[in-house]
């Protein structure tokens with residue numbers, strides 16, 4: 001069995017396929033959204049792929065995750081069905097939430113995805129609630145909250161980490177640190193944006209600052225945090241440094257210069273793992289081409305499925321509103 005820094009080939013390939021699936025899904029989503037095929041807003045996960053892939057590959061189906069306004073990558077990494085996801089983004093009845101959620105509130109409880117969230121910082125208390133329920137039910141599940149660097153300046157972040165720490169809850173807090181909050185460089189409103197993992201010290205829990213574009217580093221760091229949480233030792237805070245490849249949302253005016261965006265795109269989680277696999281002869285350029293073609297075909301199939309699916313009927317507007 002070939003290995004890359006001690007990681008076996010099957011694991012590296014699985015991680016690679018997940019980040020590639022997120023990349024191709026999001027690039028396709030960018031195209032169809034900009035072509036005016038969908039309503040509303042869409043915020044893409046491009047540049048962050050290795051975070052969701054590296055963390056979620058340590059999770060079981062019944063573990064929980066909470067997500068953000070940038071949630072497609074989390075759903076895919078947790079095992080989401082991309083046909084149903086794409087149909088959801090098109091607002092179709094065949095979508096994960098019957099076309100009611102669209103991009104911003106996509107959820108799938110059958111795989112533990114408690115929801116994307118338009119409210120910045122809101123996933124943290126939800127994950128703590130899930131963690132508390134796990135503790136009460138005495139199961140071996142864990143809950144992961146993904147959120148941005150901007151969200152770490154919300155009160156919900158501090159309250160959530162403090163509560164999870166005090167009760168030793170099985171929660172992993174994962175910061176997707178692209179150093180931007182919409183058009184605000186987070187460093188202008190926060191002195192420690194580079195090392196947000198250091199904030200863990202204030203709550204007496206482990207904190208890590210890692211390269212979020214390196215899927216192997218994310219995987220190994222998350223593995224440790226998940227093991228700690230599952231064994232009842234409590235939460236970990238992981239600060240994953242990444243870059244945002246597109247604007248805040250598709251179609252916005254990016255505050256960055258063309259050169260700054262070019263620099264950001266050079267920090268590329270997909271290219272990084274491809275190069276490392278090529279260097280140790282774990283994969284060939286032809287195999288990369290084949291993987292890309294195969295996954296792109298799946299994504300195109302998902303778009304086709306979504307386009308052909310029906311939109312909800314106006315008379316069904318009140319369905320699923322009250323339980």
Ligand SMILES: Cc1ncc(C[n+]2csc(CCOP(=O)(O)OP(=O)(O)O)c2C)c(N)n1
Nearest residue numbers: 070118119120148149150151178180181182
């Ligand atoms: C409570 C709240 N405040 C403000 C907003 C507007 N808003 C949407 S996304 C965003 C920036 C979030 O930045 P960050 O948490 O770093 O995530 P990123 O978009 O960089 O992934 C803001 C301020 C909101 N949706 N919710």
